[in-house]
Amino acid sequence: MSRIGLKPITVPDGVTITIEGETSVVKGPKGEVRQHVPAGLTYELKDGAFIVSRPDESKSMRAKHGLVRSLIANQVTGVTEGFIKSLEIIGVGYRAAVKGKVLDLQLQFSHPVEYPIPEGIEIVCPEPTKIDVKGIDKQLVGQVAAEIRAYRKPEPYKGKGIRYVGEYVVRKAGKAAAK
Numbered sequence: 001m002s003r004i005g006l007k008p009i010t011v012p013d014g015v016t017i018t019i020e021g022e023t024s025v026v027k028g029p030k031g032e033v034r035q036h037v038p039a040g041l042t043y044e045l046k047d048g049a050f051i052v053s054r055p056d057e058s059k060s061m062r063a064k065h066g067l068v069r070s071l072i073a074n075q076v077t078g079v080t081e082g083f084i085k086s087l088e089i090i091g092v093g094y095r096a097a098v099k100g101k102v103l104d105l106q107l108q109f110s111h112p113v114e115y116p117i118p119e120g121i122e123i124v125c126p127e128p129t130k131i132d133v134k135g136i137d138k139q140l141v142g143q144v145a146a147e148i149r150a151y152r153k154p155e156p157y158k159g160k161g162i163r164y165v166g167e168y169v170v171r172k173a174g175k176a177a178a179k
Contacts, residue, residue: 005065008049009073012080017050017072019043024072028079030136031120035071038064050076078136085145087131091160094152095128103131107152107162115148131162 011017015028024037041064042053050072054065077083089096095106103123105113117123121144122134131148135141145164154161154169163169 003066005052005054005062005069007069008051009069009076011045011048011050011076015076015079017043017045017076024068024075026072026075026079028076030079030082033075033078033137035075037068037071041065041068074138078138082134082136083138083141085133085141086165087133087145087148087162088165089129089131089162090154091152091158094160094162096125096131097128098123098125103148105148105151113151115151118144 009017012028015026018025019037022037022039024035026033026035040055040061042055044051044053052065052069052072054061089107091108093106093108097104098117101117103115103117103125105115107113118140120135120137120140123144124132124134126132133141133145133148135144149162149164152161154163154167156170156172157174159169159171
């Protein structure tokens with residue numbers, strides 16, 4: 001039984017949810033998000049709550065029930081509050097800066113890394129060693145943050161690289177001194 005799917009989604013004022021075929025469209029103060037949803041589920045809006053229900057108790061329907069409810073709840077959160085992923089850069093000479101629609105990363109390669117900022121994403125560098133990825137689509141925000149992190153993952157010996165804020169990097173001892 002999907003416990004997540006049974007929870008109603010509270011719809012704040014100014015947010016509209018519509019299901020067009022196999023696409024859910026959520027509009028709010030920060031914008032509009034579209035998401036593909038599988039067929040077979042039923043949707044209703046009553047008393048300021050959006051309810052997703054399933055027609056039967058098959059295993060695939062139970063799985064889709066919780067998935068779709070979570071996707072629509074994330075869309076509602078995105079158009080009202082937005083999502084943010086914060087990254088930090090550790091290492092001497094490592095830095096980042098936003099130049100127009102490009103994130104310029106200095107990661108001690110022989111060349112600067114230029115990451116084009118996709119539509120619907122805002123990247124802010126409050127400090128040269130901090131990157132904030134903001135947007136209304138949770139999946140896109142996480143994907144962009146993962147792509148930026150992949151340029152220089154944290155290495156296990158000194159911990160240099162790009163990591164999420166709060167990420168713990170397991171450190172290795174390194175070579176023992178020769179006797």
